[in-house]
């Protein structure tokens with residue numbers, strides 16, 4: 361009961377705090393706790409589900425977890441736009457994916473900024489993120505949906521971004537995908553200033569995922585300082601994996617908790633980028649460089665082992681189906697397709713690569729795709745089947761290893777290609 365009482369109090373206080381912060385345009389402002397409040401108003405059983413989830417996490421922590429396999433979570437980005445500027449580039453979307461994987465593997469370039477006294481607490485979460493390459497119908501996808509909408513602001517309490525009927529885009533099955541909606545602006549009661557919001561595990565599948573404003577996604581294009589390093593998504597995905605704000609959402613008190621043992625007790629959120637140590641609640645320094653604080657993107661650089669335990673426990677409970685989703689790999693779509701063989705030469709190549717095949721198909725065209733090793737399509741072309749051969753000019757490709765994929769609706773084949781320029 362104590363746990364439940366604290367949780368309810370945190371949610372109520374967070375709502376008051378959030379309401380005061382709506383005008384803080386240049387400061388981080390996450391809508392997640394406010395959004396949770398809305399969801400509880402509509403379905404009070406959510407509180408019990410959150411309490412149950414705390415029990416599941418506590419139980420998980422009691423057991424030994426020796427397995428060292430990296431979890432890969434398939435992501436679909438739903439880009440909703442009303443003006444061209446909102447329709448951000450593939451490259452900007454992919455730059456966000458790179459930040460997520462780097463931050464959750466602690467491969468981020470700014471780990472050196474973690475203070476020495478927190479360095480031993482900083483964890484590799486052992487979760488990576490990949491673009492979904494299989495859509496809910498089993499068809500190949502580049503993992504990005506694009507929707508032109510007549511709305512330029514998307515209400516958080518009614519989740520407009522998440523429904524085609526409300527001007528957004530319906531979620532892909534949250535059992536198999538992390539849905540990230542990118543919208544022109546998020547508003548609440550007509551007021552903006554919200555960078556993003558997430559749904560905690562255990563909620564409705566139709567609204568599960570993360571919503572982020574187009575100015576706060578990725579590291580290029582429309583991403584705007586001080587939120588142009590992709591950390592809004594890192595923070596929101598933390599909520600999506602059961603993390604609470606590091607200060608415990610108690611509006612400056614010292615009684616709130618993030619249910620994590622190795623994060624210092626902290627009075628309130630930090631804005632901008634303080635100088636370490638910035639102390640509160642008799643701690644020896646707030647962990648303001650934690651992704652779950654409110655500091656600027658270039659100030660954040662770590663999760664802790666305690667946070668890792670919560671996230672992995674969540675992957676083993678409410679988000680278990682994502683561990684075996686299989687929607688990451690481009691070749692996952694080949695499961696129901698006939699495997700085909702083709703020849704490719706030369707490899708290594710520096711200019712023209714020739715493909716040859718002689719399998720039988722009734723279809724008039726084959727699609728040839730060049731993928732990088734993370735499964736991104738670098739180039740694709742449609743080749744008349746009758747030719748039995750194709751040429752690809754790789755003169756402008758960077759040296760490195762690529763995957764060449766040939767497919768039609770029923771057949772698929774792969775080969776590796778090494779491109780090596782002198």
Ligand SMILES: [Zn+2]
Pocket residue numbers: 390391392393595596599605
């Ligand atoms: Zn947040």
